[in-house]
Amino acid sequence: MSVQRVSGAAQEGCLPHALSLTSVLFLHVLPLQLRFVFKAYFPHAPASLATVLSQLPEGLPQGRWLQRLQLISQQLREAVENQPQGSRGGPLQTWFLLAHFGGWADVAAEQLLRSDMDPPAALLWFLAFYHGxxxxxxxxxRTMVQAEAVLRRLRELSGSAHLSxxxxxxxxxxSPGDPRSPACTQLIRQLLLTFLLWAPRGHTVVREATAFMAPTRDVTQEVIGFLDQTLYRWDQLGTGASGPGALARALLQELRAQV
Structure with a gap:
């Protein structure tokens, strides 16, 4: 698939989870010695960015994930914002490289929701670029501001005794007074799904909430892709049998039966 075709798909509303799930196969089918020949696939992407992305979350201690995400975000931002207007490749080629390692986006959402500190701007930018x-x-x-507002509300709800x-x-x-772009809508959906899987109170409303979030077949497929990729990554980390993992598997099975 060419960068031009990917660009067209992204303009219509990209589905990063579907692309990154395909990329799991890309990484594990290629022989080990070929995994790092990224210039053949992404000739205009910075080699340093390919290097930091290629070390997957399961290859690092969890205590270093935030630091690695901040480094990735910094290099992504430099690659995107320092590109001359009309340069070959453009932000879409940088995004296509990132989409091959979409597990980092899931880790970013988890870090934002499971941390008590103020949301790092680097992680918000990372997710805003990933989805848009x-x-x-x-x-x-604007997407970052809207996502941060939702994130702060989710943190409040995690301690609420009456979550619905x-x-x-x-x-x-x-809302009409604060419309969201398609990318922002996808980002917020990712935050909501992550909240449902990780917050104990989210488990009590996960099925009803998912039904609200996925009213169409396309959105249901997006949620299926998210769950599929999340479970794959948790299995690689050896955490797939925990409470959130069991919930995600059950939900994935139910959603697949609907489409």
Whole structure:
């Protein structure tokens, strides 16, 4: 698939989870010695970025994930914002490289939701770019602000004694006074799904909330892709049999039966 075709798909509304799931096969089918010949596939992407992305989360101690994500975000931002106007490849080729290692986006969402500190701007930018590589700097900054507001509300709800699926549905909906781009909608859906899997109170409303979030076949397929990739990564880390893993497997089976 050419960068031009990927660009067209992204303009219509990219599905990073579907692409990154395909990329899991890409990484494990290629012989080990070929995995690092990234210039053949991404000739205009910075070699340093390919190097940091190629070390997958399961290859690092969890205590170093945040540091690695901040480094990836910094290098991504430099690669995207320092490209001359009309340069070959453009942000889409950088995004295509990132999409091959989509597990880092899932880790970023988990880090944002499971940490008590203020959301690092680097991680918000990372996810905003991952879901909307075609967006300009101004729209991406708006996406970051909207995602941070949802994130802070999710942290409040995690300590609430009365969490309902309607609370999460409200967070997932765009309002006329504060419309969201398609990329922002996808990012927030990722945060909501991550919250449902990791927050103990989220487990009590996960099925009802997922039904609200996935009213169409296309969105259901997106959620299936997210769960599939998440379970694969957890299995690689040896955590797939835990409570969130069992919940994700059951939910994945139910959603697949619907499509």
């Amino acid at each position: 590589p075609q967006e300009g700097a101004q729209q991406r900054a 699926a309607r609370d999460l549905q409200a967070l997932g909906e765009s």
